Amino acid sequence: MATCKTCGAKTGFRVSTCDDCLRAERARLREQALAQAARNRPSHALEDAAAARRRSPTFAAETDRVVVTTAPSLAGHVVEETVAVVGAEHVAGMSIFSDVLLNLVDGFGGRSETTQKMLRYAREGCLREIKEQAAALGANAVIATSLTYNVMGSNDSVLLIVATGTAVRVRPEIGGDRPEDRASADADAPAALVEPGS
Numbered sequence: 508m509a510t511c512k513t514c515g516a517k518t519g520f521r522v523s524t525c526d527d528c529l530r531a532e533r534a535r536l537r538e539q540a541l542a543q544a545a546r547n548r549p550s551h552a553l554e555d556a557a558a559a560r561r562r563s564p565t566f567a568a569e570t571d572r573v574v575v576t577t578a579p580s581l582a583g584h585v586v587e588e589t590v591a592v593v594g595a596e597h598v599a600g601m602s603i604f605s606d607v608l609l610n611l612v613d614g615f616g617g618r619s620e621t622t623q624k625m626l627r628y629a630r631e632g633c634l635r636e637i638k639e640q641a642a643a644l645g646a647n648a649v650i651a652t653s654l655t656y657n658v659m660g661s662n663d664s665v666l667l668i669v670a671t672g673t674a675v676r677v678r679p680e681i682g683g684d685r686p687e688d689r690a691s692a693d694a695d696a697p698a699a700l701v702e703p704g705s
Contacts, residue, residue, distance in 0.1 A: 595636035
């Protein structure tokens with residue numbers, strides 16, 4: 508007769524866990540799953556708030572006010588809160604006609620206006636989408652934006668553009684927000700008012 512590996516009680520033939528320990532383990536796993544589900548609920552609340560913002564009559568104006576930059580910060584502004592990572596993808600297939608034109612341009616040299624328009628359209632679409640995502644999440648800027656271009660498919664006939672960035676809430680800088688402003692203010696202050704270590 509075997510013994511339970513958890514409590515040492517006698518169990519049936521070739522059974523390593525008794526019924527009582529098995530029930531306790533199932534209850535523990537159930538509690539763990541419920542706790543995990545409770546931790547995931549705030550993300551649903553964020554999604555619900557984003558859906559409500561998208562239905563707002565002012566959403567288009569809010570989206571237009573979102574600033575997108577590739578810089579890690581927005582000049583003249585202070586990041587108050589990092590909201591989320593936002594991203595967008597745009598897949599563009601090149602038609603046979605534009606593919607033939609591209610091959611001609613490639614062979615003779617020059618620029619393909621058709622391809623440039625397609626790239627511009629895809630890039631603007633990605634940037635518009637991350638602005639919409641940021642506005643839906645309540646952010647007013649997207650910083651550290653990255654654009655990645657990839658070709659795929661047979662004969663590189665499909666273009667994939669991916670845009671990612673960090674949606675943040677920013678506010679304009681006011682005097683003293685920047686470390687260099689604080690340092691110069693401390694240097695001008697009387698010695699008795701400057702705290703040690705500041």
